[in-house]
Amino acid sequence: MTSNRWQAVLKTAAFLKPYKLSLSFSLAALFLTAGITLSLGQGIRLMVDRGFATQSPDLLTRYVLVFLLLVVLLAIGTFTRYYWVTWLGERVIADIRRKVFAHLIELHPGFFEANRSLEIQSRLTADMTLLQSVVGSSISVALRNLIMLAGGIVWLFITNVKLTVIVMLSIPLVIVPILLFGRRVRVLSRQSQDRVAAVGAYVGEMLGQIKTVQAYNHQAMDKMHFDQYVEDAFHIARQRTLQRAWLIAVVIVLVFGAIGMMLWVGGMDVIEGKISGGELAAFVFYSIIIGSAVGSISEVLGELQRAAGAAERTMELLEEPSQISSPVDPRQLPAVTGNIVFQRVCFAYPSRPEIQVINDFSLAVRPGETLALVGLSGAGKSTLFDLLLRFYDVRSGCISLEGVNIRDLDLSDLRRSFALVSQNPVLFHGSIEQNLRYACPDASDAEIEMAAKAAFIHDFIVSLPQGYQTSLGDTGLGLSGGQKQRLAITRAILADAPVLLLDEATSALDSQSEHWVQQAITRLSTGRTTIVIAHRLSTILTSDRIALIHHGRLEALGTHVELMESSELYARLAIAQFQIPG
Structure with missing residues (x-):
């Protein structure tokens, strides 16, 4: 096992520290059951030599009762061990899941740009299930069998040295294949986990986009792709299983072959009177204990x-650093009025470092104004929102809010200053009320209704059979685009942030939906600084100023009338995109 893997195991084991008492109960029960099991061998020896051999009913009864008492103690110890070990497995894995999720949800979006979130999700579930099984069962089995192995060897030497030598000669023969096959199993296990994660990620992606899949009649192709993923996973799993099967088979042959040899030698000694039948019976019992222990250990090893x-x-996920974090000593944010300044900002996405998305961009946003961002697709408009919310950090230059560099602010304080309404609003699985409370968990029912009325969505909500408690499917399936937008606007109203970031919500709506959404946006932006990515003529005409962005640069700035006269690029864009007569 590599050093990195050992370190990961030790870090995982550290999650046991808060549960030392439960761990102590588990270990105590483990040693008790192992000790009792080993004592059964002496009970067998006494029953044979002093019960059967003496033909005394009293002695036989006494030793059988002792044997039954040991069995009862073994049952109690096994119950205690099973309960506490299983409890520890469930508890520790729950703690790891919570910590991993808490870490992942704080990671910068760039991490999920470079790593498939669905694959991470699959790993989080599949790997956790495996760890749960091991912590709650396999480790206990391995420790118990190690104790049984050590104790059994000691009792073998006590019982008969000559026969023990025969058994001990087989141990190196068993260890060699364990090491040989174990190395192969370890490599194949990692590959198998990767393939299973890929299967889970593909399923999540296809089911999450089921309408697109069916609209293009792509089911047959997706079935073929999924079959390939499954077969790849099966192929690796088959190889891993084959190696483990060989390992178990070889161990069984070697161990029980040694036991067979020992029985022959021991039987000859009983015939010659060198040892008693009870000693041979006890020796056979301990040999079987050792053989079973070695077999179990070899099986659990995989x-x-x-x-x-x-x-x-899992530890790789936990140790993944977030490139976006609050400073150790954040500066106090003054009252936010919407005074935002972009100063010579340059930026490229981590996945495409050679492509400069924002290039020497400078712009000052005035408090209380509505500023429209226009430009061709890919000009960098949405990227400015990402930078303003610190989903990414600028490469050079700086962005300030109320005269303070946003990198010097606490992330929570910074993001609390903005309400974001995206072009494709995100709704979560749950009720309408839960989705609206996402921006303000403490909002009262009256505040939620007031916000919904302001967004012109209240009447639609109360018309539903369960009203605000109506459950939404994944991503709000079943709602129209306008309804989703107005729910998102309601959420933004509840956030009550001083700056509104609007990736204009009306670009893909019909005229009636656009009318209601536009009315809601007008109410929302009143009294707030609003930065809007404009796709419609109505937006640019009602904006105080318009910033034309081209290849990540500020190309022109002014009102619609000013830009139509001063910027040829804006005039062409207005004619083409906003249907303005030339």
Whole structure:
């Protein structure tokens, strides 16, 4: 096992620290059950030598009762061990899941640009299930069998040294294949986990876009692609299973072959009177205990190696640094009026570092104004929103809010200053009320209704059978574009932020939906600084100023009338995009 994997295992084990008492109960029960199991061998020896051999009913009864008492204690110990070990597995994995999710949700969006979120999700579920099985079962089995192995060897030496030597000679023969096959299993286990994660990611992607899949009659092709993913996963799993099967088979042959040899030698000694029948019976019992322990350890070893891989991948997620974070000593943010300044900002996305999306961009936004951003697709308009919210950091230059560099502000304070309404609003699985409370969890029912009325969506909501408690499907399936937009605007109203960022919501709506959404936007932007990415003529005509962006640069700035006269590029764009007569 590589050093990185060992470190990952140790870091995973650190999650056990808060539960030392439960761990102590588990270990105590583990040692108790192992000790009792080993004591059963002596109970068998006494029953054979002093019960059966003496033909005394009293002695036989006594030793059978002792044997039954040990069995009862073994049952109690096994119950305790199983409960606490399983509890620990569930508790520790719950803690790891919570910590991983808490870390992932704080990571910068650039991380998810470079890593498929659906694959991360699959790993978080599949790897956690594997770790849960190992922490709550396999580790206990491995420890118990290690104790049984060590204790059994000690009792073998106590019982008969000559027979023990025969058994011990087989141990190196068993260890070699474990090491040989174990290395192969470890590599294949990591590959298998990757393939399973890819299967989960593909399923999530296809089901999440099921309308597009069916609209283009792409089911047959997607089935073929999925079959390939599944077959790849199966192929690796088959190889891993084959290696483990060989390992178990070889161990069984070697271990029980040694036991067979020992039985022959021991049987000859009983015939010659060198040892008693009870000693041979006890020796056979301990030999079987050792053989079973070695077999179980070899079988569990594959699970432990897979779990080590899962632990390594989980720790990789936990240790992934977020490139966007609050400063150690953030500056106090003054009252926000919407005084925003972009000063010689340059930026390129981490996944495309050679392409400069924003290039030497400078612009001052005035408090209380409505500023429209216009430009061809890919000009960098939406990227400015990403930079303003610090989803990414600028490469050079700076962005200031109320005269303070946004990198010097606490992220929560910064983002609390903005209400974002995107062109494709995001709605979550849950009720309408839960979606609206997303921006303001403490909002009262009256405040929610007031915001919904302001967004012209209240009447539609109360017309639904369950009103505000109506459950929405994933991403708001079943709602029209205008209804989604007005719900998003309601959420922005509840956020009550001083600056509104609007990736204009009316570009893909019919005229009636556009009318209601535009009315809601007008109410929302009143008294606020508004920056809007404009796609409609109505927006640019009602804006105080218009910024024309071209290839990441500020090409022109002014009112619609001013830009029509001073900027040839704007005039061409207005004629083409906004249907303005030339």
